Amino acid sequence: MSRSNELLSQTVCALAVMTKAPVAGASKTRLTPPLTANEAAKLSACFLRDTCDNIASVCLDEASEGVAVYTPAGTQAFFNRLLPASYGLVEQRGSAFGERLFHAAEDLLLSGYDSVCLIDSDSPTLPAAFLRAAVSALASSGDRLVLGPAKDGGYYLIGLKKLHRRVFEDVDWSTSRVLAQTIARAKEVKLPVTVLPAWFDVDDAATLRQLCYELFARNGKHAMSSASVAYRAPYTRAYLSQLLAADNGRQRLWKPMVGLSSAARGMENATS
DSSP states (O other): OOTTTSOSOSSSEEEEEEEEOOOTTTSSGGGTTTSOHHHHHHHHHHHHHHHHHHHHHHHTTSSEEEEEEEESTTOHHHHHHHSOTTOEEEEOOOSSHHHHHHHHHHHHHHTTOSEEEEEOSSOTTOOHHHHHHHHHHHHSSSOOEEEEEBTTSSEEEEEESSOOGGGGSSOOTTSTTHHHHHHHHHHHTTOOEEEOOOBOOOOSHHHHHHHHHHHOOTTSSOOSGGGGTSOOOHHHHHHHHHHHHSTTHHHHHOOOSOSOOOOOOGGGGGOO
16 A cells, blocks of 8 residues: 555545755754754654654544645655554645645545544644544534634634535735634535644744743743644754754843744645
């Protein structure tokens, strides 16, 4: 059975990461500066590894399986090397962002999965409890939409049991209106909505500082605040530790926690 051609099981929820192969100069460009292009690409790979390992840990306890919905074409070998062996691979289809989300859900549901969650790869510390809650909501009776709000007004997760093209239409992607408009589209088709707790994506210098603050205390130890629920993101933490230890690392990345913006635009960076 080829990972790229056939998915691993047919009676569970697909926890599917929307992702693109990290390339210097094309990945996480809003993080340059404070990072270099090469550093931003490496950090993006760390985000993906942590997200996929987080999902894999949930799959041990829940009726779910990890899948990577990837772009660009021809990068299958990269994801085979990077991701856990249990992961299925599905190539992204479509041009516009909403089309790619819809086709990802379509491909997974038509392959036989009972439900699907499309998840961004820019939230490396997303609590596993939120993923479990999404799987549980989709396992309950009746059709529904599950949304994990990002703090910028987008979402880090969208879950469906059936195909509903309308929830991906007439949405102003990359704006603070994404979540509200998606809920409005669901109401148009009389689709009940389950809303998960909010979390943040890491897409700019401010949210990178927020991530550093979450992962590290001032003395270099694991931080307080949300540490009891946040995923520990070991790959991300190790790489950021390396950057912080380098010359001018703290000056570049550990600026005062003032004026943090909310996260940038959800999953769109994983699809272009």
